[in-house]
Amino acid sequence: MAPRVLVTGSAGQIGAELVPHLRSLYGKDNVVAAIHTSPGGPSLRDGPLLTLDTGNQAAVVAALKEYKVDTVYHLAALLSATGEKNPQLAWTVNMDGLRNVLEASRTNGVSQVFWPSSIGAFGPDAPRANAPQNAPLTPTTMYGVTKVAGELLCNYYHAKYGLDVRCLRYPGLISSVTPPGGGTTDYAVEIFYGAIRTGSYTCFLREDTVLPMMYMPDALKATVQVMEAPASKVPRHLGYNLAAFSFSAGMLASELAKLVPGFRVTYAPDSRQKIADSWPQSIDDTEARRDWGWEPDYDLPGMVADMLAKLTTRLRPEGKTV
Ligand SMILES: NC(=O)c1ccc[n+]([C@@H]2O[C@H](COP(=O)([O-])OP(=O)(O)OC[C@H]3O[C@@H](n4cnc5c(N)ncnc54)[C@H](O)[C@@H]3O)[C@@H](O)[C@H]2O)c1
Incomplete structure (x- = not known):
């Protein structure tokens, strides 16, 4: 049976392509696009669309219930350069939003959550060439701080509540x-x-x-691949390096x-x-390749x-x- 999907941050760079891609796989009525202040393009309008502030946990719960959602792709965030202009807001949007989505998901029967981390999780203590999966994460941006804390929160929700959160460290897309x-x-x-x-x-x-860096078709492929892989193939609930x-x-x-x-x-x-x-400058994604067969095109x-x-x-x- 097709999953019932909610995509937050749908009007953004990734959501604008992930929503049509998921609709082509699972049926357009099964993928709900959630937008915030930006209206998004016409590609979002051939299926369910709602306005949702992920900072509002009650609104997230209501959306999950209304559309009987069992799978969430949580893309809403402030990115690195914007985040450095307003670090307090970056913390609020990125961390409160993620916590609200995880908490609403675990208490409302959602079985899977996808959340993107980033190469921004790395900092000066990671090797610059082929940064390994377990490199020290000491980011110097608020964006990076929210990515490291977010990975830990995803891992916590898996360990404590059994929520199946899957997480990739996207390169620049x-x-x-x-x-x-x-x-x-x-x-x-x-x-x-x-x-x-x-x-x-x-x-x-x-x-x-x-x-x-990565071309968007590869990012979409990796996202669906890690979400569709059997749980036994995705033992990691901190972010997978992806290159x-x-x-x-x-x-x-x-x-x-x-x-x-x-x-x-x-x-x-x-x-x-x-x-x-x-x-x-480059990252080592051996674990993603080994665990769930990642390979870029x-x-x-x-x-x-x-x-x-x-x-x-x-x-x-x-x-x-x-
Ligand atoms: N694009 C990249 O190169 C890249 C690389 C690594 C990781 N990522 C991660 O992927 C995710 C999506 O990135 P993107 O490039 O699509 O970002 P984007 O900035 O293009 O889109 C983010 C969307 O989030 C929405 N948003 C902001 N605040 C919100 C709120 N309070 N409630 C609901 N929605 C809100 C914005 O309206 C925007 O449409 C982010 O977590 C980002 O960190 C992106």
């Missing part, structure tokens, strides 16, 4: 549908808009900044220039550079070609120049 929502890796999406619209882009990170490829801003610019002749990138690092410098050239083609089609309907 690149997607063609919805612009990213205030993270440190947003440049890797913005650069495509620059290439298509003006043939130029000013990058807010240094040219040699290497970070772990696809790593590149520098300069490497991405060169790859794009192969397909967009004359593309020019300049570099003007801002406050996000400090956040990027505190994260690993896209490498850097494959992602760039697909992303450019999709975004060009979207931004230039019928061949018109934007």
Whole structure:
């Protein structure tokens, strides 16, 4: 039987693609999209849609009951760069929201919860290359603090109440549908808009900044794969390291220039550079591969070609120049 799903933060970069993906798998009436202040795109409107503040536990409970939800994907959050502008709000949205969702879930018959952690959980004490699964987690951003505390809370709810919470440490995600929502890796999406619209882009990170990244189709695949895996294959309820490829801003610019002749990138690092410098350049996802068979489909050239083609089609309907 198909799960009855609630996705919080549906209007965001991930939700905008995860909701249609889950609806294609489980049926559109079985996947409820919850939005907050942003209305989200038309892709959310061909199934149940509600407005939900995850800071309001009674409202979360009411949504679970009304739609007879048994599976929650809790995506609502403030991201790293936005979180550094307002750390108090980042703590409130990320931690109160997660606690409300976990508590409402365990008391209302929800059997599974998905919650994304991030490479932002790492800090300067983790090795910069191939950060292992059990690297020390000493983040220097409030976002990272909420990711580490959130992983511990998910693990606690599993250990104490038996709630089946599954958790991935996503790398920076690149997607063609919805612009990213205030993270440190947003440049890797913005650069495509620059290439298509003006043939130029000013990058807010240094040219040699290497970070772990992933194309959205792989992130959707990993998310569904870890949720559908038998419980025996997912022994970890802290975040699984998850990797696809790593590149520098300069490497991405060169790859794009192969397909967009004359593309020019300049570099003007801002406050996000400090956040990027505190994260690993690559992470070791051996446990995800071993436990539930994770394997990405896209490498850097494959992602760039697909992303450019999709975004060009979207931004230039019928061949018109934007
Ligand atoms: N996008 C990435 O590259 C990336 C990487 C690692 C981890 N993640 C994690 O994945 C999750 C989703 O990320 P995203 O990129 O889609 O984020 P996003 O910023 O694009 O979307 C987050 C959504 O949460 C909503 N929201 C904010 N406050 C809320 C509240 N109080 N109640 C309900 N909704 C609220 C916002 O309206 C927004 O639509 C987050 O936990 C994020 O930390 C994302």
